[in-house]
Amino acid sequence: MTAIPSAERALRRGGILMTVGLVLVAGVYVRALAFTPEEATQGLAQKIFYIHAPSAWVAFLACGIVGVCSLLYLFLKEPRLDLLAAASAEVGTVFLTTVLVTGPIWGKTIWGAWWTWDARLTLTLFLWFVCLGYLVLRGAVDEPGRRARYSAVLGILGALLVPFIHVSVLLFRTLHPQPVVLQTSRPQLPNSMLVTLLLSFAVFTLFFVGLLVRRYAWARLAEARAEREADDADASR
Amino acid sequence: MPMPPANGRFMVAAYVAAAVIYLGYAAWLYWRTRRH
Numbered sequence: 001m002t003a004i005p006s007a008e009r010a011l012r013r014g015g016i017l018m019t020v021g022l023v024l025v026a027g028v029y030v031r032a033l034a035f036t037p038e039e040a041t042q043g044l045a046q047k048i049f050y051i052h053a054p055s056a057w058v059a060f061l062a063c064g065i066v067g068v069c070s071l072l073y074l075f076l077k078e079p080r081l082d083l084l085a086a087a088s089a090e091v092g093t094v095f096l097t098t099v100l101v102t103g104p105i106w107g108k109t110i111w112g113a114w115w116t117w118d119a120r121l122t123l124t125l126f127l128w129f130v131c132l133g134y135l136v137l138r139g140a141v142d143e144p145g146r147r148a149r150y151s152a153v154l155g156i157l158g159a160l161l162v163p164f165i166h167v168s169v170l171l172f173r174t175l176h177p178q179p180v181v182l183q184t185s186r187p188q189l190p191n192s193m194l195v196t197l198l199l200s201f202a203v204f205t206l207f208f209v210g211l212l213v214r215r216y217a218w219a220r221l222a223e224a225r226a227e228r229e230a231d232d233a234d235a236s237r
Numbered sequence: 238m239p240m241p242p243a244n245g246r247f248m249v250a251a252y253v254a255a256a257v258i259y260l261g262y263a264a265w266l267y268w269r270t271r272r273h
Contacts, residue, residue: 011270018263025259029252043244048251055255094262098255105251109244207259211266218270 007220014214021207028200036196045109048102050196054204055098056124060162062092062208063127066134067159070152082148083223085155086138087215091208093131100128111175119172123165130158 032050039046069085072078103121104114115121134154141147169176189197 015267015270018267022260022263029256033252044248045244047248051252051255091262094258098258101254101258102251105247105254109247211263214266214270 004221004224007217007224010213010217011221014210014212014217017206017210018214019210021203021210024203025207028196028203031199032196037190037192039193042110045106048106050200052099052102052106053197054200055095055102057201058204058208059092059095059099059127060165061205062088062095062212063131063159063162065212066092066155067162070155070159073148073152074156079144079148079223080220082144082152083219084212084216085152087212087219089131089134089151089155089158091211091215093128093135094211095204095208096124096128096131099124107175116175118174118176119168120165120174120176123161123168127158127161127165130154130161134158 028050032047036047036050038044065088066085069081069088073081073085103124107116108114134151137154138147138151141150168174
């Protein structure tokens with residue numbers, strides 16, 4: 001039961017980090033909207049980039065964590081890895097939802113269409129379905145060992161989609177723009193825009209870490225409580 | 238080339254939508270985890 005004080009501390013720290021992250025996200029909004037120049041061809045709509053791209057980065061990071069934890073769980077059978085994967089999947093789904101909401105709004109202004117069955121958009125939608133499936137699966141299986149094993153397999157399959165989504169704009173003819181920062185040559189952005197974008201990446205990552213820590217600590221406390229209740233029930237028989 | 242006037246409205250819509258999703262989830266997570 002030594003895990004409980006550390007989980008309670010993590011719950012509090014996660015809450016603080018989450019709040020600081022939210023305040024900093026508000027700061028990114030102010031910088032992006034008021035202190036970053038308007039792009040010449042897309043106008044104000046280009047500013048959607050400063051929330052769309054960092055949300056996508058965090059969603060893919062979250063899916064990567066799910067994949068790594070799931071793979072390790074299958075070898076080590078350590079329940080904390082399963083809890084971390086589940087926490088990361090839930091928080092990642094929120095960020096992926098933002099990607100799928102802000103993307104079509106941007107697409108409508110630039111392409112003239114809310115949606116197109118382009119490789120990157122379609123694969124991202126499939127990843128969102130896998131994330132939803134993962135969360136539904138966890139809710140549907142009661143036995144913890146079986147739930148962790150089934151969801152680990154689905155978590156690995158979902159994480160495998162992430163590299164395909166990243167290279168989809170290079171492999172296929174797509175409407176979606178190619179990477180502007182993660183590329184071998186110098187980023188194709190003026191400095192003022194690049195600073196806003198990098199700041200946004202850092203802040204969204206911090207906000208994600210806060211949410212993840214809080215969600216994971218809560219899962220550990222819930223598990224410890226369930227174990228305690230099961231022990232109490234056994235003792236009273 | 239002048240920008241279409243709708244550009245600003247779409248930008249605001251995207252920023253508001255993202256804020257609603259993030260604030261909504263953070264509030265829900267906090268509410269869910271405040272008593273454990």
